[in-house]
Amino acid sequence: MEKYLVKPESKLSLRKHNCSDTGIFLGNKAKCRKATAALRDELVGLQDVLYAQHKYKVLVVLQAMDTGGKDGAVKGVFEGLNPLGVHAISFKAPTPVELEHDYLWRIHSQVPASGEMVIFNRSHYEDVLVVRVKNLVPAEVSDKRFGHIRDFERMLSDNGTVIFKFFLHIDADEQKKRLQARLEDKDKHWKFNIGDLADRKLWDDFQAAYEEAIERTSTVEAPWYVVPSNKKWYRDYVIAKVMVDRLKALKMTYPENKDDLSKVVIQ
Ligand code: ADP
Numbered sequence: 001m002e003k004y005l006v007k008p009e010s011k012l013s014l015r016k017h018n019c020s021d022t023g024i025f026l027g028n029k030a031k032c033r034k035a036t037a038a039l040r041d042e043l044v045g046l047q048d049v050l051y052a053q054h055k056y057k058v059l060v061v062l063q064a065m066d067t068g069g070k071d072g073a074v075k076g077v078f079e080g081l082n083p084l085g086v087h088a089i090s091f092k093a094p095t096p097v098e099l100e101h102d103y104l105w106r107i108h109s110q111v112p113a114s115g116e117m118v119i120f121n122r123s124h125y126e127d128v129l130v131v132r133v134k135n136l137v138p139a140e141v142s143d144k145r146f147g148h149i150r151d152f153e154r155m156l157s158d159n160g161t162v163i164f165k166f167f168l169h170i171d172a173d174e175q176k177k178r179l180q181a182r183l184e185d186k187d188k189h190w191k192f193n194i195g196d197l198a199d200r201k202l203w204d205d206f207q208a209a210y211e212e213a214i215e216r217t218s219t220v221e222a223p224w225y226v227v228p229s230n231k232k233w234y235r236d237y238v239i240a241k242v243m244v245d246r247l248k249a250l251k252m253t254y255p256e257n258k259d260d261l262s263k264v265v266i267q
Pocket of ligand 1: 066090091092093094121122126130131136193
């Protein structure tokens with residue numbers, strides 16, 4: 001999965017990333033789905049130890065253009081995990097109360113505790129993406145945020161948080177297809193947001209903002225992955241694979257019971 005990793009201090013050109021890449025599966029959806037199912041089983045096992053050991057915290061950040069598949073990825077990758085130890089949270093446009101605080105306030109209050117896995121569906125990155133594209137705060141204010149975010153994530157990492165950041169990368173044609181599908185299916189109308197059309201017109205600006213944000217915040221402790229996401233099944237595979245590989249490397253173990261259980265007799 002190295003090829004999707006954005007190395008710290010490196011330049012990123014999203015245009016050069018093939019959104020329809022299917023890696024080793026060469027378009028074989030059935031084979032890929034099978035591999036993802038196996039990874040999901042592994043993830044279930046890893047979450048079980050994470051929860052029991054209570055040592056690490058896991059934060060997953062999902063960012064994408066509209067229709068990029070954040071909701072789908074939450075379902076496709078994390079289904080089957082123990083609900084006691086995992087939850088997802090969607091960050092919408094800030095409320096008036098949230099706007100009265102610094103932009104990381106609402107984010108910090110939702111980060112995972114020990115043993116937990118939390119998935120951010122949108123995140124503090126909106127504060128350097130949509131906010132910069134639409135000039136919601138002066139550029140000199142938002143520019144400082146890259147440094148804040150790097151420091152914030154380093155602090156989380158120093159406190160035992162394993163951070164995954166995934167940009168689900170679709171191209172403009174794929175977005176058009178997905179918007180069209182939403183328009184044509186009454187059951188998908190609830191997902192159709194007229195405002196998304198205005199954002200679609202700003203496609204290039206958003207891509208440039210993503211490039212800058214990812215370049216400036218991909219760090220050793222909190223690296224970004226650009227996930228080819230035109231094929232939903234490959235998107236889910238990449239996310240699951242990156243997570244399983246990194247979580248396995250932590251060599252988490254179940255805690256020992258301090259009592260001597262060898263002499264316990266259950267009457
Ligand atoms: P989603 O598209 O994630 O399914 P919505 O359609 O409700 O959910 O969109 C949420 C909106 O909130 C997006 O347009 C996003 O840009 C906006 N948003 C999220 N965080 C912020 C923020 N910090 N500042 C401004 N807008 C934000």
